[in-house]
Amino acid sequence: MEIVFLGTGAGMPSKLRNTSSLVLNLSAEQGGYWMFDCGEATQHQLLRTSIKPRKINKIFITHLHGDHIFGLPGFLGSRSFLGGDEELTIYGPVGIKEWIITSLRITKTHLTYPLTIKEIEESVLFENDHFKITTKELEHVIECFGFKIEQKPLPGKLLIEKANEAGVPKGPLLKKLKDGEDVQLENGQYVYSKDVTGLPQKGFTITILGDTRYCAAALELATDADILVHEATFDSDTGDLAKDYGHSTIADAARVAKEANVKALIANHISARFMPSDIATLKEQGTAIFPNLHIAEDFSQFEWKDEQLVKK
Numbered sequence: 001m002e003i004v005f006l007g008t009g010a011g012m013p014s015k016l017r018n019t020s021s022l023v024l025n026l027s028a029e030q031g032g033y034w035m036f037d038c039g040e041a042t043q044h045q046l047l048r049t050s051i052k053p054r055k056i057n058k059i060f061i062t063h064l065h066g067d068h069i070f071g072l073p074g075f076l077g078s079r080s081f082l083g084g085d086e087e088l089t090i091y092g093p094v095g096i097k098e099w100i101i102t103s104l105r106i107t108k109t110h111l112t113y114p115l116t117i118k119e120i121e122e123s124v125l126f127e128n129d130h131f132k133i134t135t136k137e138l139e140h141v142i143e144c145f146g147f148k149i150e151q152k153p154l155p156g157k158l159l160i161e162k163a164n165e166a167g168v169p170k171g172p173l174l175k176k177l178k179d180g181e182d183v184q185l186e187n188g189q190y191v192y193s194k195d196v197t198g199l200p201q202k203g204f205t206i207t208i209l210g211d212t213r214y215c216a217a218a219l220e221l222a223t224d225a226d227i228l229v230h231e232a233t234f235d236s237d238t239g240d241l242a243k244d245y246g247h248s249t250i251a252d253a254a255r256v257a258k259e260a261n262v263k264a265l266i267a268n269h270i271s272a273r274f275m276p277s278d279i280a281t282l283k284e285q286g287t288a289i290f291p292n293l294h295i296a297e298d299f300s301q302f303e304w305k306d307e308q309l310v311k312k
Helices: 042-046 072-081 096-106 160-165 172-178 216-222 236-244 250-259 276-287
Strands: 002-007 021-026 032-036 056-060 088-092 115-119 123-127 131-137 145-151 205-209 227-231 264-268 293-295 301-305 308-311
Touching: 002 042, 042 072, 072 088, 072 096, 088 096, 096 115, 131 216, 145 216, 160 172, 205 216, 216 227, 216 250, 227 250, 236 250, 250 264, 250 276, 264 276, 264 308, 276 293
Parallel strands: 032 056, 056 088, 088 115, 205 227, 227 264, 264 293
Antiparallel strands: 002 021, 002 301, 021 032, 123 131, 131 145, 145 205, 301 308
16 A cells, blocks of 8 residues: 655645645555545646556545635546546545536536445445445534544465365465455365465555544544644644634644554645744654654655554
8 A cells, every 4th residue: 555645734735735735555465546535736746656547436525615626627627638537436525526527517518437426424434345444524614524444354364285185276266265266176075265364464454534623523533543644833832723713733743643543644735834944843743742643745655564654
């Protein structure tokens, strides 16, 4: 699993940070590419990556502030121009459907692919054989959601020596056993997957929060997550502004990570008031509470590998 940050700023674009958007690359886990928020000029940011708009199959919108949705109409149209023909599903708060359909209708934008728009509430939002996504409402100045993405347990490793002892030949039967299927050999003997594989392996959990104050819902979604992506619009000196505008400080984000027992924290949605020279101070304030902290920049890439978050 990889995370690519397309926009890590707050409120409006700046020279250093675009508005909010990130992409989860779940292609290795059979999930595809999932975008979270789509601020203004997100499609421009994509041009500086290897991610193809037609490959994105799900978009999750945390809330309806412009810095999280103003890039959607352009992205949806460009996805058609670039050969997208597979279904795209958008999840977002009540009002997202009206806004998208109205934008497409007034501009007479024709899509070459099926578009499904699902307005959400607190629930298990999505579940298949590989993933489960839970959403809860956070505390912002308008309705805003966070998402917990849980990868389901993976099949245990194939114990090749045991498979050899059972007489399984090299080839497709080994893969079936690894994937949890029982197989029958040419001599009629059955070999059971459970006998030649190890215990199921734990999948990863990543929590991605929209704009929010420190709140119980953020803690609940983040509990025991491997990775927490949390906004950090303000620093410790501007905590009163954070509360007034429904945002968090870097210390708030670190506090959630610590109390929720997460493994790694990535802070984003950084106010334009902070220059590159200020980032070290922000990180110092956060790591004093939660040491395993990264502050994302536009085009930062992270990989979850061997139970560790690695910056690429």
